[in-house]
Amino acid sequence: MNLTDHDLIHLAEWAIAAAKKAGKHISETRPLNVERKEGGDSLASQVVTEVDQQSQDMVLEVLEPTLSKFDLALLTEESPDDGGRLEKDYFWCIDPIDGTLPFIEGVPGYAVSIALISREGVPQIGVVYDPVEHTLYHAVRGQGAFRNSNPWAIEQDRAHRSRLHLIIDRSVTEEPRYPQVVAELEKIAVEMGLQSLETITHGGGVMNACWVLEHAPACYFKFPKPQEGGGSFWDYAATACIFTEIGAVATDMHGNPLDLNRADSTFMNHCGILFATDPELARHIMLLHEKLTDETGAD
Numbered sequence: 001m002n003l004t005d006h007d008l009i010h011l012a013e014w015a016i017a018a019a020k021k022a023g024k025h026i027s028e029t030r031p032l033n034v035e036r037k038e039g040g041d042s043l044a045s046q047v048v049t050e051v052d053q054q055s056q057d058m059v060l061e062v063l064e065p066t067l068s069k070f071d072l073a074l075l076t077e078e079s080p081d082d083g084g085r086l087e088k089d090y091f092w093c094i095d096p097i098d099g100t101l102p103f104i105e106g107v108p109g110y111a112v113s114i115a116l117i118s119r120e121g122v123p124q125i126g127v128v129y130d131p132v133e134h135t136l137y138h139a140v141r142g143q144g145a146f147r148n149s150n151p152w153a154i155e156q157d158r159a160h161r162s163r164l165h166l167i168i169d170r171s172v173t174e175e176p177r178y179p180q181v182v183a184e185l186e187k188i189a190v191e192m193g194l195q196s197l198e199t200i201t202h203g204g205g206v207m208n209a210c211w212v213l214e215h216a217p218a219c220y221f222k223f224p225k226p227q228e229g230g231g232s233f234w235d236y237a238a239t240a241c242i243f244t245e246i247g248a249v250a251t252d253m254h255g256n257p258l259d260l261n262r263a264d265s266t267f268m269n270h271c272g273i274l275f276a277t278d279p280e281l282a283r284h285i286m287l288l289h290e291k292l293t294d295e296t297g298a299d
Contacts, residue, residue: 001071001089008116011066012140015092015114015127016054018062020113020136022055022096023129029054031104041161048103048242052078055096057111058154063092063114070115075266077234085117086263090124093117093260095234101170101202109203111210115237121261126241128206129174154216154246154277164189164281165218167200167208172222177292184291188284192217205231205270209239209275216277223272223289230269233260240243243275249282250275253289 003011031049058076061290066072073084073091077098084093092114101108105112110132116125118281128137137152139145147153172178186197200211205220212218222230237260243250252258253272262270272289276282 018059019112019129022058027131044239076237098206111236123241139242146245165215199295205235219276
């Protein structure tokens with residue numbers, strides 16, 4: 001079935017209610033039991049708490065009626081992929097707590113993330129709730145981006161304009177190429193007429209992307225690599241919708257739309273991810289990736 005604009009607005013209201021409900025619980029709870037799960041390529045992608053499951057249960061309690069009413073499939077981080085996303089026209093894509101590691105550590109950088117994605121892999125709805133700042137970000141395809149339900153645009157603040165912000169997963173800081181990446185980005189900052197590079201490394205993927213929009217000019221990216229990992233659909237789908245609607249860049253490392261419903265895996269390592277506040281900055285990063293690939297002979 002094809003969802004109308006009215007359907008999407010209605011479904012976004014459901015997703016917002018679900019994210020707020022789970023976010024309130026997260027904001028009032030501290031993790032007691034921390035476990036490790038299989039998959040992923042870093043500690044941040046492997047840790048899980050009882051609060052992750054509680055948050056997921058709360059989200060699903062709210063969204064459950066939409067599955068039959070709108071014939072939707074479901075993909076969540078804390079449940080097995082049942083393949084329904086490849087059969088239905090649309091599916092909910094849910095991360096009940098993205099950034100579990102900062103949540104465990106008690107630092108900002110975690111959020112509830114809910115997206116509605118078409119079978120073609122195009123985000124239709126993106127909802128993010130930050131339980132630390134109690135900030136709601138959301139977007140509906142073709143209808144704009146919103147921050148705390150107010151129309152949202154990227155602000156070109158003078159103080160921010162003096163710095164290029166690199167917002168990155170902490171696992172990336174441990175990669176051998178990271179010092180070279182920072183050095184190259186410092187050069188890019190100068191080329192763009194900026195005074196310095198500032199890095200933020202403590203958030204999960206969802207809040208990292210939101211912080212990009214809050215700190216223009218800014219970027220968040222992961223280079224492609226052969227090993228499985230690099231985040232999954234639920235790490236990027238909601239924010240990709242928000243970026244598209246606000247007029248920012250959310251692509252893979254080659255400038256293509258993010259592959260958010262590949263059949264063989266939910267991981268995104270095959271193409272990398274690139275979030276940037278403007279096309280010029282995105283172009284610089286893609287050229288940087290090409291340069292590093294040529295130098296190392298590997299992607």
